[in-house]
Amino acid sequence: MSAPQTQSARPEAVEEKDVHVSRSMFRAYDIRGVLGKTLNADVARLIGRAIGSEMASRGLSTIAVGRDGRLSGPSLSAALIEGLRASGAHVTDIGAAPTPVLYFATHHLELGSGVMVTGSHNPPDYNGFKIVLGGETLAEDAIQKLYTRIVEKDFTSGAGMLEKRDLSQDYIERIAGDVRLHRPLKIVIDCGNGIPGAIAPQLFERIGADVVPLFCEVDGNFPNHHPDPSDLHNLEDLILTVKQIKADLGIAFDGDGDRLGVVTPAGEVIFPDRTLMLFAQDVLSRNPGATIIYDVKCTGKLAPVIEAAGGTPLMWRTGHSLIKGKMRETGSALAGEMSGHFFFKERWYGFDDGLYAGARLLEILSGDAQQRMPQEVFESLPNSVSTPELKIELAEGEHYKFIERFQKEAKFEGAHINTIDGVRADWPDGWGLVRASNTTPVLVLRFDAENMEALKRVQNVFRAQLLTINPKLKLPF
Template sequence: MFPKPVAELKPNTFAYETTPLVKATGFREYDARWLFEKELNLMGVQALGLGLGTLLHEMGAPLELATGHDYRSYSASIKLALVTGLMAAGVKVQDIGLALSPMAYFAQFELDCAAVAMVTASHNDNGWTGVKMGAQRPVTFGPVEMTRLKEIVLSGKYREASGGSYHYVENFGQRYLDDLAKNVKLTRKLKVVAACGNGTAGAFAPQLLGRVGCEVVPLDVELDYTFPRYNPNPEDMHMLHAMADKVRESGADVGLGFDGDGDRCGVVDNKGEEIFADKIGVMLARDLSRVHPDARFVVDVKSTGLFATDPELIGRGVKTDYWKTGHSYIKRRVNELGALAGFEKSGHFFFNKPIGRGYDDGLLTALHVLEMLDRNPTKSMSDLYAALPKTWGSPTMAPHCADEIKYTVVDRVTERFKKMQADGVSFLGGPIRDLVTVNGVRVTVGDGTWGLVRASSNKPELVVVVESPASEARMREMFHAVDKVLRENPEVGAYNQTI
């Protein structure tokens, strides 16, 4: 019988090498993330694999699973420990090797595997690891499945079974790239900066862009798990600024940036202007709704209000559903509603039938951006951006807040805004017009200026976003007003970046 995990262990001890270490906070809303060695050891990863296999038994899912790992110094060893646990639970594992998360999702279809377990810390800093899991393509686990997995693993009540096996799939990356490139026929010659932040996408994205006819300007495409320049995160202003500089230097038509596991894409236009992903979503919604009448979209609560107010989308009868932030939430909502696509401000985009399989893929997002430019041969990326109604929005800002308290803090902030609205308290010079509490709290005032506070689903942080259709000054006023309410909670720490 495999040992029951513990929450704390001292490294470099006998106990550390003979006991699974699994900190409970690593089980998050829709995936798992831990600081490797401090919160999770290799025996803990084996316990996770056993727990996942046990959950597949409980769910009645076929015991066949696709797995892969990102380019971090420890990811391959973590994946093999996970595989050991899965096999002990009787799971037949198909290993696609070094991969992007969307490659693992594609493997569920290509290799006919019901389940997936992708070892990646995504855009988290070095030292972090994690697993993105699912058992019903194309959706991944949500809170119900993650809660049950946590119960199984921490209780040590596993179902060990015979029949487990391991198979390594050679050259799977080429099958993935072949599938992406097969239906893309660009008629416009485009010069594209491919920014990969030295993450896993560097092995695949430049090759794909070249295959579809682009002139590729590589930026930080060499794989280097120390991430020497910046973390591969297209929401991070360091990466966006580097992309913008390269676009201006090279005279590129567009800059495309990919995160550490390739499921997100960030965009810089031909003038070197950084376009936040929610605005790219509006541009794609405009373009795709011309090609696919009666299109429906899903966006997260961090996203611009333009999805609801843009005259072009309104004139075309486009319906947009605002939903909970998180790749698992949006992916499920897109599939439940049969939406054409889903867009997150973080850059997770989900293209559904007939233009995708419903999961998030940064390389597929890049292709859709290029096809949008191809369908508008007389317009530049900056022209398409300038055609949107003007709003002033912030990047995603994240003040530190411990995992153990962050949801409580958001509950307090939500109740504070509810009371302010109920009491008619003036906020930014007038009453609060609207509160959306589907995921944290999004507070809107009379001129449409809004601010959002929610708990990060994958890091010990809160998330703050603000936007105004009135002026940059109003956007900044909203940030300071929201931050003032946040500072009533001493548990809230410094921001990773601010406006």
């Protein structure tokens, strides 16, 4: 580990340029843009100025910065750090690392704040920023406030110091000190050429797994498939390899490592809401009565599993920052999202971490009290007939307007309606959801029911209501 290096900061260089910063980049959970269109080094520098100035207003002075494996990462990260230091923030640069390692750095080094330069699971020409200040993951109004600072040039000035540290080994050792397999399991790890590939094979070997790596070479072009395990097409190579080598499990990570995908030995994809059932049962065995949070896209089978295990289920809005905020508010021990984000507060720090979640899953499967094989454990979970996430693309901003009308005008006879995030209609034998994505201009839909007949009925009701609002919608079901 290198010692802190003090370098001169240059706040005046920023104000000399008149840089256009697009409001569209400032989203509900993070900031993201397209290289050469809305995002470049000058924009990243200004974002650094805004974050550093917001830190100063909150009495914060230290922050960690990391970046994923995208080709634009080094230049954007360097510019962001310049901006942070020009506003007086002292920066610890952890270099290229998965997002959970950046979150870990904020706790392990007691910095409290961090910025991850990541495009997550978006195409190669995207990049963005996930921001934690004083332990709070910025969302919604707090992110808009950064945009306002940039527009109004409301910046503090200073000369922050820079320290470079590699925390990969600290992260691996922290997990290995907590999670151990009860018996060796053979696993295939598909990193889709994202940054998790830099540490995932070593981490899982360290906790006692027999690892077969797949696409673990970090390559920001993503030459094999997109690093997004929520899209079933991206799991085809993993499914094939798991079946070919007769592995006990297949796991996949997204581009920055905060999401987990799971494939059984039979090649079945386990949706994250069912994986959360296993995690909930495990956590509740040691923490009876704990609150378990899940997002509006999760199966109706989940809440009864949580209750049967002695827990308190709580449905909340989709989005990693919104879920983390609700966890802090409620003291929740565990949370999960249908997209594959899992948040362990028990034995961990409460941030979303696909790598740690994968380790906890292996611990559960290797230590099953009835000594069942992983396939049997998954088969024991309640199942339903469900769709993956379905998407309808609309023009920028139109998806929000659509949901506003849908909430007012749609009619769902005999259903329990939840509008915390879009519209979710629950009947005794199934449910449907339509919500506006906060990351791209799309409507997100999901349907889940006891059987195919009930699923079709729920879809028909939603189809009629959707087309009543907009007859031109191209429905994906």
